[in-house]
Amino acid sequence: MSNVQLFRTGDTPLPDVIILTHKLTREYDMGSELVRALRGVSVQIQRNEYVAVMGPSGSGKSTLMNLIGCLDTPTSGEYWLNGQKVSDLADDELARIRNKEIGFVFQTFNLLPRADALHNVELPLIYAGMSAKSRRERAVHALERVGLGNRMDHKPNELSGGQRQRVAIARALVNEPSILLADEPTGNLDSTTSTEIMGVFGELHRQGQTVVMVTHEQDIAAHAERVITLRDGVVATDQARAA
Amino acid sequence: MPFYEAIRLALQTIRSQKLKSGFSLLGVFVGVASLIAAWSIANGVNRYMTEKFAQTLYGVNTFQLRRQPMFNANVPDSVWRAWRRRPRIRFSDAEAISAGLTIPVITAWQSSDQVSVTYGNKEARDIELTAASERYFDIKNLGIAVGRPFTGEENRSGAPVAVLGEAVAKRLFSDRNPLGKSVRIGGVPYRVIGVVEHQGSILGFPLDRFVVVPALSPAQNLVNPPGILDAFLVKARSDLEMREAISQAEGIMRSRRHLRPKQDNNFVLDTSEGVQRFWAGISRILVTVIPGIVIVSLVIGGIVIMNIMLMAVAERTREIGLRKSLGARRTDVLRQFLAESTVISLLGAAFGIGAGIGLTILINAVSPLPASVSPTSVLMGVMLGAGVGIVFGVYPASRAARLDPITALRQE
Structure with missing residues (x-):
């Protein structure tokens, strides 16, 4: 990481830095005690990087994931996403950021069971306020990108686990987000299907997509080009792998 | 969204x-x-x-001068007896009101009772015989289906002509033409000159079982003693004018009956309002x-x-x-x-x-x-x-x- 900027409070990230956290902390008041899930995490992720976040349970990786995904706000510190400081945005603005900048892929897929693949993929576009026609076009395109062009009218229960996760990936991609944020994307899949899904991620990365993936599996993290390890709420290791 | x-x-x-x-x-x-x-x-x-209901029984913008209200459900016996002691409405009362009203109105006399009407050997029983003046048809909005109503001239001369309700015509003549036929009303021969349009029924009571004859024709003796009326009907052009006419009629009647200011009316000026x-x-x-x-x-x-x-x-x-x-x-x-x-x-x-x-x-x-x-x-x-x-x-x-x-x- 030759071009990592030395960031100080008050600075603005360089244009190519898509994620920048600066001394990010997150504390939970559990009544009797204060849980400090993150104790000052500073990371920078460049455009088109493929990063895996690892760490044992309790290390703070889920908290970091929620903060990066704009589902939560930090107790202190800064978070910049795609050139915009999002750490102090209000609820509705965060919803807009999630809609425009972030594509979530969940461990449990989180598809709407009653809706077919196409409608599931259209969902983010509805909240973007897009017209029905362009929604459909975009959703069809996204499903084709993940190789499900022929399964568009299938409901989730008519699809295999791998296919469901592909629908979820198509949904994450349909808004052309700055980052694809995957939380244990292979946690519910067998090893063959996991490899297949990792193949999809690798292909998206080659096409220029920034990917951030939280996992606790070494061999899944091995697909990424950089691995950040958290321990006790701080970054323990941050190393690039040999490509 | x-x-x-x-x-x-x-x-x-x-x-x-x-x-x-x-x-x-x-x-x-x-x-x-x-x-x-x-x-x-x-x-x-x-x-x-x-x-x-109101328009059929009273007529629009119409009031009736009566001895007692037409609808008198649930009145105590004492009130009923007081009503029966009141003087009846006389022809002269009607004439005085007609002469005294300054509001443009149409008026009719009315007296009714149940009689039998016969034609040959056919008989229609429990028919309401109404002895009325010629404007009665206008006030009650009774359209004529065949023939004609009687005229003012026929009324004044007491011509023995009759206008039948539809049910009476049916009963006596079936499908034949009743016009010009002679029926007997209380034994007196009457010539049929018209039949009223179908009126239907109201709350189950048939409205077509009646005969209307001129107020001064011979059958007047069947319905009331000489010179006596059941009701004097007055129809104004509007509700407002009707109210004005009522108050004028009240004044005329009170003075005719020599009522002192504190005395109650011993007559009623009945409108459809009561029923309503x-x-x-x-x-x-x-x-x-x-x-x-x-x-x-x-x-x-x-x-x-x-x-x-x-x-x-x-x-x-x-x-x-x-x-x-x-x-x-x-x-x-x-x-x-x-x-x-x-x-x-x-x-x-x-x-x-x-x-x-x-x-x-x-x-x-x-x-x-x-x-x-x-x-x-x-x-x-x-x-x-x-x-x-x-x-x-x-x-x-x-x-x-x-x-x-x-x-x-x-x-x-």
């Missing part, structure tokens, strides 16, 4: 849960159906009373009791909807979390659930309106009431439906909107 997307989504959800949605709209359904039906009945009663007051009381009961039923069922319906929606929010917590993670704002989620409760409630209202209209048609078919669906009640049904859905949907929807996406997504 645009509004129509929320509605579309709500319809999808409702369609996929038909049974649950069906139960949840039941309360609103009952409420709105009873609202529409009750309103229609009240409407029907009112119309029946004002248009048919009686019925207004009944429709007031409808109008006060029914809203109670409507409100109770709407509140129950609302609570049911609220419960169903709270269940839906609990069941779909994950979905809400997902939608939020995909960019749904609080207002989007609020709108989605509010649309759902409102659409359920509106569907209930729509079915209720349908059932209410159905009930109204049924009432029309099996009862004499001209029940008619009021557009206002339909509008109100729609508004109440929407209102219940919104009011009782706000709490569940705001709970959904407030859900934290992280916790919601983690929920099993």
Whole structure:
């Protein structure tokens, strides 16, 4: 990481830095005690990087994931996403950021069971306020990108686990987000299907997509080009792998 | 999320849960159906009373000078006896009022009793014989089907001519032409000159069993002693003029009867208002009791909807979390659930309106009431439906909107 900027409070990230956290902390008041899930995490992720976040349970990786995904706000510190400081945005603005900048892929897929693949993929576009026609076009395109062009009218229960996760990936991609944020994307899949899904991620990365993936599996993290390890709420290791 | 997307989504959800949605709209359904039906009945009663009942028995803008009110249900015996002691209305009273009124009116004399009418060996019994003057037909709005009414000249000369009610003509002449035939009324021969149009019935009483003859014709002795009238009918052009005419007539009668200022009238100036007051009381009961039923069922319906929606929010917590993670704002989620409760409630209202209209048609078919669906009640049904859905949907929807996406997504 030759071009990592030395960031100080008050600075603005360089244009190519898509994620920048600066001394990010997150504390939970559990009544009797204060849980400090993150104790000052500073990371920078460049455009088109493929990063895996690892760490044992309790290390703070889920908290970091929620903060990066704009589902939560930090107790202190800064978070910049795609050139915009999002750490102090209000609820509705965060919803807009999630809609425009972030594509979530969940461990449990989180598809709407009653809706077919196409409608599931259209969902983010509805909240973007897009017209029905362009929604459909975009959703069809996204499903084709993940190789499900022929399964568009299938409901989730008519699809295999791998296919469901592909629908979820198509949904994450349909808004052309700055980052694809995957939380244990292979946690519910067998090893063959996991490899297949990792193949999809690798292909998206080659096409220029920034990917951030939280996992606790070494061999899944091995697909990424950089691995950040958290321990006790701080970054323990941050190393690039040999490509 | 645009509004129509929320509605579309709500319809999808409702369609996929038909049974649950069906139960949840039941309360609103009952409420709105009873609202529409009750309103229609009240409407029907009112119309029946004002248009048919009052106008048939009294005539529009018409009052009657009588010894006692025509409708006198539930009066104590003492009052009844006092009425019977009053002086009768005389021809001279009628003439004095006719001469004294400065308001343009048309007037008629009227005396009636039950008689038998015969033609050859055919007899029609219990026929109401009315000895009246010629304007009686105008005041009572009795159209002539065949022939003609009698004229003022025939009335003054006491010509023995008769105008038959439809039922009497049917009874005596079947399908043959009665005009020019001679019938006997109380033994006196009368020549038939006209038949009145079909009048139908009122609350089950037939209105076609009558004969009208000139007030001064021989049969006058059958209905009243000489010089005596049952009623003197006065029809004005408007309600306002009628009231003025009443007060003039009251003055004339009081002076003719030499009543001192503190003495009560010993006659009545009877209008259809009395009857209408009686019925207004009944429709007031409808109008006060029914809203109670409507409100109770709407509140129950609302609570049911609220419960169903709270269940839906609990069941779909994950979905809400997902939608939020995909960019749904609080207002989007609020709108989605509010649309759902409102659409359920509106569907209930729509079915209720349908059932209410159905009930109204049924009432029309099996009862004499001209029940008619009021557009206002339909509008109100729609508004109440929407209102219940919104009011009782706000709490569940705001709970959904407030859900934290992280916790919601983690929920099993």
